[in-house]
Amino acid sequence: MSKVKVGVAGYGVIGLRLADGVSLQGDMELVGVADVAPTLSVRALREKGMPYAFYAASQDKRAELDACHIPVTGTLEDLVSKVDVMLDATSAGVGAKNKELYAKLGKKAIFQGGEKNSVADVFFHGYANYEAGLGQRFLKLTSCNTTGLIRAVDCMDRAIGVEKVAITIIRRVADPGDYHRGLTNALQIDHAPSHQALDLMTIMPHIAATGILVHTPVTHGHIITVVMTPKKDVTVEEALKHFRAHPRIRVVTIAEGFQGNASFFRYARDLGNPRGDMYEIGLWEDSIVKSGKDLMFAINIPQESVTIPETMDGIRACMGMQKDRIEATGTTNKYLGIGKWKDLA
Amino acid sequence: MSKVKVGVAGYGVIGLRLADGVSLQGDMELVGVADVAPTLSVRALREKGMPYAFYAASQDKRAELDACHIPVTGTLEDLVSKVDVMLDATSAGVGAKNKELYAKLGKKAIFQGGEKNSVADVFFHGYANYEAGLGQRFLKLTSCNTTGLIRAVDCMDRAIGVEKVAITIIRRVADPGDYHRGLTNALQIDHAPSHQALDLMTIMPHIAATGILVHTPVTHGHIITVVMTPKKDVTVEEALKHFRAHPRIRVVTIAEGFQGNASFFRYARDLGNPRGDMYEIGLWEDSIVKSGKDLMFAINIPQESVTIPETMDGIRACMGMQKDRIEATGTTNKYLGIGKWKDLA
């Protein structure tokens, strides 16, 4: 069976990780990546000897790229014409414009969380609504926080049923290496309810959700606390058992050294993971507490990499590569090396 | 009627604000403050011309103080012998030792949140359990987060009844000017449940509480999100009405400019409040949301100053200055200028 051909538009924080992710999938082929400018990431591509073919976002961007000695294979339109599906990780708003090109050339596309829901036919999460994405033309992935949150909520929902959740998102304000945005010695609050709670309800309409988001001046991972009302009473031990069984959730403890969000980054660097990335969310065993029937716990969301697996799932869904949710997510996990560590415990 | 004589042990972040607070109470007299070393705060006292009499923690500390030209009135024991009640804001553990001196000299004392509960006869909060402190010898104040949190919970509990709360404490990790502790580009999590939830249940045993605490690298105020299950359904408007009526709660909006914890500090500086302090907690109108019967909202805790009013209440309780909770807290509020701003709206 021939490999599914994939292109990536936007070689930024998410786009470059999507490219890495696709190149690890045994049943997919990364045709190339496209961007508008010789950013640091594009310059690094050149220093590495161009492992991925590079396409200029448009013809009029070639001069600047040529001046920086970036080998350019063609334009975005050239790239789109060669692929089965595009992963669009451009800045918010650009994806909606690119969609016209994808539609014109009759290609499928998966948009990232920054775009409006209306850009896509389906708002997608690999574990929670895989079936909804089957054979669809345009998918939009949930954003990083929502993707990680839904993993944990879907896990418990399938195991024991979830009635409602109230979340507090303690959000990192910038990515490592960002200078164009930041926050200094302040916590900043957003209007409630947070979009992540609303998004969760779009994906899982049978669950009530609300939440408050607070920006914090850090770069390594969001922490979300979840107050979850399950449909039936559940012990902490039983909840732990379900969380531990999920391939994309790492249950950790403070005693092991997971003292906060930066520990996951440290650990991933020590594991030798490229870029120090981690695909799994973390869930602190020490954080799980009960209040009446309610269960409360804290998770860690590695914002740069968490959506990569679910985007791979999205390719499988829209291209019909696997019909079954478990088979599809399992195939993604196998190629990304997710869950191998579970054999250690 | 003669004024109640008050002394302060420990002239640090809390102690110096307790001294300022007492000096504003028309029915109290600040006899003096005591500390062990010529800290920056003690040097500032000297530069201001010693508005408060200063006592050395012990005789053997005098040499260092003298070398820095700090006028010393006597020792801690001298100070204790002159007062009716001591406010102990020394470092954790020192208060328990000082208690022996207070007991020996037959004086009352109020300890701050850092000490163990066993140091005191009563764990005290001005609004929630004023009556329990009446005539008692040794009180311990709730810590800064718990003090602010209880204001909001007690407010709703008296108005409509509260069944349970689940809190997420987004905690500032250091005070402005701290170098001995800090956190850099990390969120750090504590074992759950947080002590603030346990402390709330000690003060208000009829309410179930749990919570998770996350340290963040900022210095201006904690933000706490509260998921509250009231005894009966309540609208956001009704909740707001109760919060707005509480003298020690400021209901604010993001649109006014209260974008986060640092806004309260900015506003207090602009108000001309000494040290840029604020006695009230903030509560964001924009943060109040509902999920089923549950009410969720976010509050801001000015960690340096929030316990000052409740400590003044504690003096009133243990000295029997007012028998009634409303009269006592109202008197404290009047002298501290709390709630005047409510007439503006």
Place this chain on the structure above:
Amino acid sequence: MSKVKVGVAGYGVIGLRLADGVSLQGDMELVGVADVAPTLSVRALREKGMPYAFYAASQDKRAELDACHIPVTGTLEDLVSKVDVMLDATSAGVGAKNKELYAKLGKKAIFQGGEKNSVADVFFHGYANYEAGLGQRFLKLTSCNTTGLIRAVDCMDRAIGVEKVAITIIRRVADPGDYHRGLTNALQIDHAPSHQALDLMTIMPHIAATGILVHTPVTHGHIITVVMTPKKDVTVEEALKHFRAHPRIRVVTIAEGFQGNASFFRYARDLGNPRGDMYEIGLWEDSIVKSGKDLMFAINIPQESVTIPETMDGIRACMGMQKDRIEATGTTNKYLGIGKWKDLA
């Protein structure tokens, strides 16, 4: 003698401190302040009972101000018509536009560091070139870093002569309470030479200056290291003697508790200074070292308040209130309470 009438345009971080500064000058009268919107600072003005008359930047801004119950005395044009001199602390670019109004009404004005030099007749510093501002119509103040830096350089230049300086500016990236700009876990470098070095040469053309500026994620004060080549060799003790004699320089030590930039803010809060402000720059005795003839030392610049005294000097110069530099700066110092602490040592 009648008081000089002063107005302030732009009631932000600098403008509100200029208003406070003017209101402390016994020979000046603050007519009022003007701004465009009901910011937190304007709301604080209202909560304080409008100690300063408030003027709307223009007629079409009144609706929003009225909706927030801000008492408005008139428009900016009304304010300008009543004063002798305007202090313009509006956002960069607005001052140049306001200048037309000042010129039309025949009033003098002093612009802050954000405006282009061309907006003014003279680029001004109270200590370094007071005489150049005498009787002039439009002055522009040096920016915060340059103002503080020049104090130290001018001090040594007058005492022993300075040949050249090479500065490293370790710059705070935002003010307390800022959310619109920030930096998170990064040091950011600017193109060299820094404008502060160039500005210093404009004010003191006989000194060669260069420098590098690095932004750091803090809010309390810049630290500048200065490598200074004096015209003749000078001992550390002699340099210290000159620095200590300057009214607007505080020589401090780490041992006293001045461990960094945040200590000055802590100390100013403890002194009871409004807003926790300090008008003096700090200079660490422990930082002064020599390398050959070169002298190296570090100073602390309280960015929010450091330009206030020199702006008061500017009023004195352009209005011809004092002809003599020492008399003028001394009068400013007296009214602002600068230098009283020197009698303590």
Place this chain on the structure above:
Amino acid sequence: MSKVKVGVAGYGVIGLRLADGVSLQGDMELVGVADVAPTLSVRALREKGMPYAFYAASQDKRAELDACHIPVTGTLEDLVSKVDVMLDATSAGVGAKNKELYAKLGKKAIFQGGEKNSVADVFFHGYANYEAGLGQRFLKLTSCNTTGLIRAVDCMDRAIGVEKVAITIIRRVADPGDYHRGLTNALQIDHAPSHQALDLMTIMPHIAATGILVHTPVTHGHIITVVMTPKKDVTVEEALKHFRAHPRIRVVTIAEGFQGNASFFRYARDLGNPRGDMYEIGLWEDSIVKSGKDLMFAINIPQESVTIPETMDGIRACMGMQKDRIEATGTTNKYLGIGKWKDLA
């Protein structure tokens, strides 16, 4: 020729990178690493399948390691007995104690910057004093800032001669993933002169050096500004030419995207470098300015990895693997992949 056998004591931030570095050297063999506890890094070693043999610091530490399922090959003493040279990257003070073991077993050792100079026969830098380390028994490496700084100073000193330097070290206060130390919204100053200036003079006694160090709340790399007085006048272009020719210096520009210290980390992650590490220091072309004969410029020091190449050089020196400085450093560079990128420009 048989490979030189190397062991690493202390598997922390530096130790684990030393192990990685040794394992890349074609003429060395990493026998194993030793540590006292099942830290996150040791747990990562286990998750990776133990690519390096692990030794317990002592027999009494085995129980805790066994409980965490860490395969232990033996004790530190076992490790030392098998190697030719130990790299000691234990906490400050422990190295001095370990030295007794190394001496007892007749092995050579290289200590990291945290130890006192007296622990070693020679204070070592691969480029500046390679010859001094030849055949010596105990070397101590310069610390991270000094190592990077000396690269730049030595480069210019060999090219044109350097008379003196005055440095400002803008220091990161913690490593990514640190919680035990940190700084929040403050710049902290140390007593001058900084030890890095003194250390430079120990290694290069013919150059006068002084400096001031300021701690900043960031985790990615120190920035040092250098005011350098060369022995003869040099143009910016000529200086650039020399810097560009140095294998361990990367000359970069802001326009390329190197806006600050975090850019190097971002770039190294994008290059696919393990842990996002970079062995080279960065030097900003945009920062080079002149003041008279003095040259001023800024460099970036990747604190976690910068000392690895010079430590490899140290092994070559003390083991006599290469007699020549250029041959030795060149061999290290070849195995670490340093300088390949220079062919790109």
